[in-house]
Each structure stands twice: as structure tokens, then as C-alpha cells.
Amino acid sequence: MPKVDMDMDRGRIVAWHVAEGTQVAKGDPLFDIETDKAAMEVEAQAAGILHHRAAEGTEVPIGKPVAWLYAADEAVGPSPAEIGASEAPAPGNAGSGAPGEDGRASAHAADDAGRRDARGGPLHPDRGAHAPLARAGAAPQEQADALAPRAGDSDPECGDRPRATPAARARARDAGIDLAGIAGSGPRGRVQRADIDALLTTATPAQPQRSGSLAVSRRGGGSGLPVVLLHGFGSDMTSWTPLEPHLGDRPLIRIDLPGHGRSAPDAMPDFAALAAAVRAAFDDLGLARAHLVGHSLGGALALALADTRPRQIAALTLIAPAGLGPQVNGPALAGICRATRADSLAPWLRTLVADPRRITDSYARLAMDARADPALRAAQTALADAIFPDGTQGFDLTAALDRLVPPARIVWGKADAIIPWQHALRAPGRVGLHLFDHIGHMPQIECPEEVGKIVGQPL
């Protein structure tokens, strides 16, 4: 049973895609699992013939076998006792059997393991012999050692381990932070020391603060003008993490839009309602003056807010803002709303960026975890239908942009596949344009250092 979610300790097998005795290839979908947060499909980690499946509906603890893969020429042994065990065995008694089994059964299971060892030990799946479809941990210790992923192993699980520098690992270890949940700012998403430092200074409260009806988190710090961050459609406040180290020590205030992140999935009949909710949250913050940074839909909301609260907005940075033209990538919005699995979400996430390699499978899994709540997905689907009807931007803020009082700049990637960057050309002359080649819809993630510099420049 793989760990697909940071908090899970067991997963329920919802359905098998493969019958007993079937030959499977590496990568074939094997079964669906459900945790208390997410549903997910699990693929075969190796080729072989599937036997000893755990029954559908069974809850299997993390690391326990859910079935065995045999080589083509291998005799199928008796069903191992631990298959389908519905409780995690106690430490030291690992793999000895299901609860309620007596000592004999445990001994039998141990003998069974011993016999397999005598035949040459449980071999690595890649070498053809049977091995449990499991991480090491719940199997008897000697098997665990033999099955533990090794450096350089072709085991696909190696590819999912977070990339992190030794310094970042040490700091995360000390702070009790799980690296798996962090979007690294280094090459290929590598987590570096600064990423952990940023997280630690963020000090996101366990129970988010509320402003109006919306979830808000803050990064305290220097005495500069506070920066209020409004994320885009389908995202949440954590999408600012890569940019934050590049915003100096200015106080940051992040707002989750309605139906996003930890804000309630309230129904928003139209853009005006959405803007009113954000305005109420902004008013609730009680800021004398702030620098607004909005991305995509958040950019449109920032414009709307500046239109109604011009005296409190000292400056605006609009990153690939919505609301400046009718075109929007409807299929991508619909695909993101519809996705219930990382596999279906990942291709759409990849349309957001110029270099699709930025979106790794584990990134997509984490993004899907954040969207696991069906109520949140339903709220976003309804919101998309209300403000992007028929794949069109149903709201127009060009007039607001024309009469904009605070100084503003627009940042856009010229490889944006979600909203055409040419919408930036609607801006009046006094608005600064920063256009980046080879950058997609997410400049704040694709070139955070550059965007940080732009936000930091005095207007």
C-alpha cells in the first residue's frame, strides 16, 4: 500500500483493475485506493503475474502488501497470511498475520517467509521473482532490507522522493517539516535551505485567520508596505511560496479566494459577487495602504479592488491578469475542474507553464491532494461556469484599467497558453509592461526572481 498522501496511514482498496492470475506490465493500472482525503489509481511497479490480491473494500496499512507478483515460470505459493490484513501489526511482530490469528498462524507466516528466503530470498521485482507490491516496513525485517529502495535503483519510488539539498534536509528535519509538501525553488524543483527558511518564517497558523469570509495567512517581518497576494483560479495561497523569498522582508498577506484553499466553498453567482467577497476581506484587514499583487483571476480581482479602494492601494502588480479580453483556455479550466486524479490533472497543469517538465508527477499529486475535497471542486466548477461561461471571460475590467489611479505594472509570459499575453496591450500607456519570453501563465513560479525584482521596484 503506497503512501499517496502525507497524513494517511492506511488506504482502502476500492476496486481492482486486474484479475487474479493476470500478467501485468510495469506501469499498468492495478487498483484504486481511497484515503480519507483522496482517491487514486496505483500502477504496477514491476511486470509479473498477479496473485493473492487483497479483497476489494479492505483497508490496508501503509507498507503492507496488497498482492504478490510472480515471475512467469514461478510456482504460485500458498496465500501469504499478511495479505489483506486489516490491521497494522505491532512493531516487532511485523508481518506475522492478521489479528485474531494464534501463535501457530504467526509461526506459519514466519516459516513461509523463511522458506522464501531459503529459495534465494525475496528478489527485487526487476529481477523477475515475486515480491510484495509494497514498500519495505511491514514485511519481516530481512525482507524489508532486501526490498528497501536503494540509491540508483530503477524503482520508480526513487523518482518520487523529494529533491532537496543536504542543508534543506537538515533544517527540515530539525523543524519537523515534511519535504514532500514543499515546492522547491532550485533546479528541477530542488528544495533549498531558503525554501525551508521561508516556510519557517511564514509560520502559517494551523487554524487560518479569517478576513471577511476568506482564509488569510500572513508573513510578518519588515516595516515596508504590506503586499497583499491574490492567487488565480483553481489555485490557492500556497502558490506564492516560490515568489516569497524574492519579496525581501516585506510583510505578506495571502488571501484564499472563495471556493479555493481554506476559504469556504460559497456559491458566487458572478464576478461582482466574487469581487465583493474579496473587497470585504480586504476591508477586514484594516490596511491603510498596501501593494496588491494578483495573478490571473486574482489580477482581475486586484483591478476591481483598486477601482473601488484607490486610496488604499499604493501600487498594483498584475501577473497575467484576467478581465482584459474575452479569450481564455476553456478546455484547460474545465480539465482542471474535472480532474479527480493526479493523472488527469497533470496534463492540464502542464499547460500553465512554458516548460512542462516543471510539473512533476509528485507536484501534480500534491496539487490534486489540495483539490481532494469534492465540495471545493464543485464550488470551482460552479464558479468557472459563472465567470467563464462557454470558455469565455464573462467580465471586462479594461474600463477599470483605463481609469486606474494607483501606479501599476503588468507582468506576462509570452508563452502563456491560458490567457493571451496580447491582452496586456490593452493597458494605457502609464501602466508598465514586463513581457517575458519562454514563460507561460505562471511567471511567479517560472521566474520568481524576476517577478520579485519587479514587485520590489519603486513605482
Added chain:
Amino acid sequence: MNAVTEAVRELSYAEALREAMDIALDRDPRVVLMGEDIGVYGGAFQVTGDLVHKYGTDRVMDTPISELGGAGVAVGAALTGLRPIFEFQFSDFATLAMEQIVNQAAKLRYMLGGAVSVPLVMRFPAGSGTGAAAQHSQSLEAWLAHVPGLKVVQPTTPEDAKGLLLAALDDPDPVMIFEHKILYKMKGPVPEGHYTTPIGTAAIRRTGRDLTIVASGIMVHKALEAAREMEADGIDAEVIDLRSVRPIDRDTILGSARKTGRLMIVHEAVKTLGIGAEISAMVAESDAFDYLDSPIIRLGGAECPIPYNPELEKAAVPQVPGILSAARDLAKGRV
């Protein structure tokens, strides 16, 4: 002599070496100089200069054009009570004397149970940049540093050239001094009189927070120039002058790597299997590993003999722009 003139006195690197030999010849009758054309000619790079006129041909001896023979005489002289300083015309010719250096000088103390030692100093004009092509431009310090029993130093300033040469003479075992030919004319402050620079200590030439550059030989100066240019980008580089290849100053390097979390090593010798690999492994094997926030980066000589063409000669070893861009990437976490 008052303190003020002492502080501002400058000598070239070659003059500082000559002054060290002059002091040594003057204070210790066991000290002799040996080498090809070091007498009336003054040495291939004019380092011994006119010392033959001051001390005579018994103390400043021209040896025949046989590095193996000359080195053998020097090892024998050291074994039997003298303190020879043997000069190679080019460090490349160490290859001709390897038997005497590697199999005799380095091992005799060990093989004779400590009954003897070989207090021998050898001086090697090394490095590229003079248009002397493939057989006269190499950096072979790592070859000798691989041999237990030898000490290997690379002074990078006139002060250290003098101090390390005098420290080498105090050492009971063979010490190999690699002198970069381009540095011979470099001027710098040099204290008067006798002093020593401890063998086995590196020097932090510039303190910084953002990354550590460990450099050897002439690369120290290129790294310092790159570090000055990096200031404009807000990058604060620490530059360590390795100074002693064997023994290596582990504490200084590990301490700096722990502090900055980013390590780059620059040397002129061929990168593959070089000193940079040793330093990199030393850091990766130590507790400083936990402090690294980037892969360790090495810059070194290309996989080719040193070319004669001046442009290619430059391209074959690290230069300031390359150090600068590698260090920028490293400091910004882009590596």
C-alpha cells in the same frame, strides 16, 4: 629599520624566493642550491639570480642536463646531512626524476625504520600562460601530492613564497614547492628577515557569506578578481587560498563550507582526478555535508594537453569569466 619601511616593502615573488634562499644560505652552512643553469645564468626564470656570486659554486651548483641524476644527488645530499634546494627548470621535467622523488625521497625514512630522513626541498616552476606549450606548461602538483611521504605546497603571494620556502627548509622531510611561472613577477609586501609560513595551513584571502571558493596557485588571484566582480550582484564570496596541497587544511575548508553551504573548487591542473575531487570528497564525507545547499562545483583544466595557440591556451584552464558565471549560478541556487 623601522616598522614603517618594513610594512610597505614590496618584492616580486621571484625576489622573495631569492631572499629566502639568501637568508637560508647565510644562516645555515648545510644549505646548498642545485639545478640546471642556476649558477651564472641565474636560473631559467632568474630566481636564483646572482646568488652564485655571493656564495660560490660549492653552495650554488649547476647540475648536468639530467633531472634524474641531479635529483639523485640531491636526495643523497639530504640523506647525508645537507639541506639541498633542487630547482627544476620546468615542473614538467619532474617526470624524469620520478624514481628519485617517489621511490627514494618519499619512502626512505619509512623503509629505514625512521633511522634517516630526507630533508630535501624541490622547486618546480609550473603552470600555463607563457606560450610554452604542452611539455612546459603543466600543473602536476596532484601527481606528487598523491604520494605519502611528500609534502606539496603552492605559494600564491611573495610573502608566502618566502615563508613556505623557509618552512620547507625547517621540515625534516621532502617538501615540493610548486611556483606558478606567471606569479614570478607579481609584487607584494614581504616581511624582512627570517620567518616561516606553516605548511598545511590554508589562508582565507577574502571572507564571505554566500559561497566558498577554494582555489590553488594562480587561480587564487582569478577567484579573487571574480569575487570582486560578484560584489556588484550582491554575492559575497569567501576565497580560500589552499596554499598546501599535502597536508591539506581540512579544518579551514570544512569550516567555510559549513558557513556558506556552497562550495566551488578552482585549480589549473586537469579537473579529472584532481585536487578538486579530493576536496569535494573530503567535504562530502564530513559533517559539513549536512550544511551543503548546492552540489559541489569544480573548475579545472580541460581534457587536453596545454595548447600552444594563445587563445586555446587560455581556454584550456579556468579564467575569470568562467569562475564568475559558475559562482553566480552556485550562489543563486541555480546549479
